[in-house]
Amino acid sequence: MKIGVLSLQGDFIEHAQMLSELGVDPVAVRLPEDLRELEGLIIPGGESTTIGKLLIAFHLLEPLRKFAIQKPVWGTCAGMILLAKDVGTDQPLLSLMDIKVQRNAFGRQADSFEAYLHVPVLKNGETQPFPAVFIRAPRLISVKNDAVVIAELADGTAVAAQQGKWLATAFHPELTRDTRFHQYFLKLINV
Numbered sequence: 001m002k003i004g005v006l007s008l009q010g011d012f013i014e015h016a017q018m019l020s021e022l023g024v025d026p027v028a029v030r031l032p033e034d035l036r037e038l039e040g041l042i043i044p045g046g047e048s049t050t051i052g053k054l055l056i057a058f059h060l061l062e063p064l065r066k067f068a069i070q071k072p073v074w075g076t077c078a079g080m081i082l083l084a085k086d087v088g089t090d091q092p093l094l095s096l097m098d099i100k101v102q103r104n105a106f107g108r109q110a111d112s113f114e115a116y117l118h119v120p121v122l123k124n125g126e127t128q129p130f131p132a133v134f135i136r137a138p139r140l141i142s143v144k145n146d147a148v149v150i151a152e153l154a155d156g157t158a159v160a161a162q163q164g165k166w167l168a169t170a171f172h173p174e175l176t177r178d179t180r181f182h183q184y185f186l187k188l189i190n191v
Contacts (some may be wrong), residue, residue, distance in 0.1 A: 001024050001025065001186070001189070002024075002025045002027050002037060002038050002039055003019055003024050003025070003026055003038065003042065003186075003189070004026075004027045004028075004029040004038040004040070005019070005027070005028060005029060005041070005042045006044060006051070006079075007028035007029055007030050008030060008051055008054040008055070008060075009046040009047060009050050009051050009054060010044040010045050010047070010077075010078060011044040011045045011046065011076070011172060011174050012028065012044045014044075014172075014174035014175060015044050015076075016028070017174075018173075018174050019182060021179060022179055022182055022183065022186065024186065029060075030058060031058060031059075031060070032059060032060055032063040035063055035064070035067050038067070038071065039071065039072075040072040040073065040185065040186075040188070040189040041064070041068070041072075041073045042073075042074050042079070043073065043074070043075040043076070043079030043082055043083065044076055044077075044174065045077030045079060045135065045172050046077070046078045047078060048078035048081040048087075048091065048103065049091050049092075051078055052091050053092065055082075055092055056092055061092060061094070065094055065096065068094060068166065071165070071189075072185065072188045072189050073094075073096070073166050073167075074166070074169070074185045074188075075166075075167070075168045076168075076169050076171070077138065077169070077170060077171065077172055079168070080099075080101060080138055080161075080168035081093070081101050081103055081138050082094050083096050083097045083099070083166060083168050084099045084100065084101040084168070085097060085098060085099065085100070086099070086101070086141075087100075087101050087103055087138075088100075088102065088103075089103065096163075096166055097147055097161065097163045097168055098143065098145040098146070098147040098163060099140055099141075099142070099143050099144075099147050099161050099163070099168060100140070100141040100142045100143075101139070101140060101141065101168075101170075102138055102139050102141050103138050104136050104137075104138065112133070112134060112136070114133050114134070115134065115153055115154070115171075116129035116130065116132070117129055117151045117152070117153070117159070117160075118130075119150060119160065119180075119181075121150050121162070121184060122180040122181065122183075123180055124180075125180070130151070130173070130176075130180060130181065131176045131178055132159065132169075132171035132172075132173070132176075133175045133176060134170065134171050134172075135172060135175075137170045138170050139158065139159060139170055140158035140159065140160075140161055140168075140170070143158070143163075145163070146164065147163035148161060148162055148163070149161050150162050151169070159171060165188050165189075167185055167188065169181065
């Protein structure tokens with residue numbers, strides 16, 4: 001199985017390491033031709049406006065949209081922002097998921113935190129909380145159509161969503177030792 005990791009900026013190395021641990025061949029995606037023969041793609045955390053500008057500079061915005069129409073895509077943190085149809089600002093987006101996202105919803109870098117989430121879609125997700133790392137994280141304001149919230153903070157703030165084969169998390173699963181979100185994404189590919 002070959003899974004792409006958008007490798008323009010952000011936590012792409014950590015995602016690639018997680019995939020390797022699961023026996024998957026990670027492919028660095030920097031150009032449109034890198035999308036060939038991939039079965040899915042991860043868009044990592046980083047800085048969403050920078051990644052968006054790089055998508056335009058490397059002529060990747062439209063090829064990624066076309067790829068995502070057919071294949072599973074998972075966005076973490078900045079990747080969630082790029083997948084959203086509405087972020088309240090004018091920036092390059094893939095505009096795929098029917099979600100509205102607020103950027104930097106939890107404050108600055110100094111306000112980063114960890115939280116344990118109950119995520120029923122994950123293996124043992126109800127009984128074994130997932131350790132979520134939030135760094136200048138976005139949050140879900142709303143979901144519509146067939147997009148659904150799959151994880152919330154204890155106060156009810158939505159922090160992960162799924163719409164068919166698209167997955168979006170406000171946090172960084174790649175910065176933990178817990179591979180369950182990566183395993184779940186691989187299951188979406190094999191459906």
